[in-house]
Amino acid sequence: xxxxxxxxxxxxxxxxxxxxxxxxxxxxxxxxxxxxxxxxxxxxxxxxxxxxxxxxxxxxxxxxxxxxxxxxxxxxxxxxxxxxxxxxxxxxxxxxxxxxxxxxxxxxxxxxxxxxxxxxxxxxxxxxxxxxxxxxxxxxxxxxxxxxxxxxxxxxxxxxxxxxxxxxxxxxxxxxxxxxxxxxxxxxxxxxxxxxxxxxxxxxxxxxxxxxxxxxxxxxxxxxxxxxxxxxxxxxxxxxxxxxxxxxxxxxxxxxxxxxxxxxxxxxxxxxxxxxxxxxxxxxxxxxxxxxxxxxxxxxxxxxxx
Numbered sequence: 001x002x003x004x005x006x007x008x009x010x011x012x013x014x015x016x017x018x019x020x021x022x023x024x025x026x027x028x029x030x031x032x033x034x035x036x037x038x039x040x041x042x043x044x045x046x047x048x049x050x051x052x053x054x055x056x057x058x059x060x061x062x063x064x065x066x067x068x069x070x071x072x073x074x075x076x077x078x079x080x081x082x083x084x085x086x087x088x089x090x091x092x093x094x095x096x097x098x099x100x101x102x103x104x105x106x107x108x109x110x111x112x113x114x115x116x117x118x119x120x121x122x123x124x125x126x127x128x129x130x131x132x133x134x135x136x137x138x139x140x141x142x143x144x145x146x147x148x149x150x151x152x153x154x155x156x157x158x159x160x161x162x163x164x165x166x167x168x169x170x171x172x173x174x175x176x177x178x179x180x181x182x183x184x185x186x187x188x189x190x191x192x193x194x195x196x197x198x199x200x201x202x203x204x205x206x207x208x209x210x211x212x213x214x215x216x217x218x219x220x221x222x223x224x225x226x227x228x229x230x231x232x233x234x235x236x237x238x239x240x241x242x243x244x245x246x247x248x249x250x251x252x253x254x255x256x257x258x259x260x261x262x263x264x265x266x267x268x269x270x271x272x273x274x275x276x277x278x279x280x281x282x283x284x285x286x287x288x289x290x291x292x293x294x295x296x297x298x299x300x301x302x303x304x305x306x
Contacts, residue, residue: 002305003111004298006104007128007160007166008192012200015135015170022136022290022297031295035065035095041299042094043121046072051264052121053127056098060206063296064161068094069157078106096299117302118288119295127159129168130263137287138219141259151217151254153210153244157183159268160223160263165193165204172200176212180240210244217254218227220269221261224244238270245270251281259283260266296298
């Protein structure tokens with residue numbers, strides 16, 4: 001049984017295959033109906049959502065399926081019932097399970113017991129569906145992914161930084177995540193990314209210098225400094241991350257034709273300025289749309305390879 005729980009669940013060849021499928025599904029969004037029936041896909045949300053819920057619901061419907069939304073606050077998975085018991089129930093009601101939740105261990109347990117493919121729609125450690133959409137967007141703008149330099153700015157210990165390290169290394173890109181020293185990626189994730197990059201010809205690094213990280217970059221990425229669950233740290237983080245704000249001055253160190261990504265929601269004047277987010281280098285709205293196409297691709301691919 002194949003699942004998509006973290007970015008390195010796909011080999012380089014498989015990642016390329018999924019991205020090719022995403023491009024095909026974007027070009028002809030109503031032609032493929034692998035969920036015809038309609039087959040049900042359970043989509044569970046323990047955390048706030050806009051793009052994830054809307055893109056999965058629309059994408060599942062376009063694939064011919066039925067998106068069964070489960071409110072995590074009502075289900076109280078892990079409190080009212082164990083993750084294992086919920087997995088056993090949903091696996092009998094749905095063809096696939098998509099879950100936006102907290103610790104990675106929760107979705108790992110879901111996958112172990114569900115008996116159907118499980119997709120990570122965000123955990124505290126990884127956001128692999130977002131990275132498929134990001135790679136699709138970069139591919140549309142730049143052509144081939146291999147050899148491109150990607151700079152991620154901000155909380156380098158976040159789920160987005162982890163996923164950028166793993167997914168970009170898998171795509172044979174040169175990825176640098178940059179943030180303050182106390183927010184560097186965990187050794188296990190960086191080591192894993194460097195191991196993958198050693199096979200693909202890419203590279204994966206951490207830098208405490210935002211200017212050096214952005215220098216010569218083809219793609220510059222940022223994300224909110226305040227991940228869900230860290231609200232109490234807001235004021236402290238604004239001070240610590242100030243030098244990593246993506247503004248015109250910092251962006252000027254990237255290549256002249258560099259593009260800007262942000263997974264949203266964005267906080268103008270904090271991690272990114274309005275001039276950059278709404279400027280000519282920003283492709284964030286294409287990126288947001290591509291969540292639907294990339295997620296359709298991974299769902300269809302998993303159905304074929306389960």
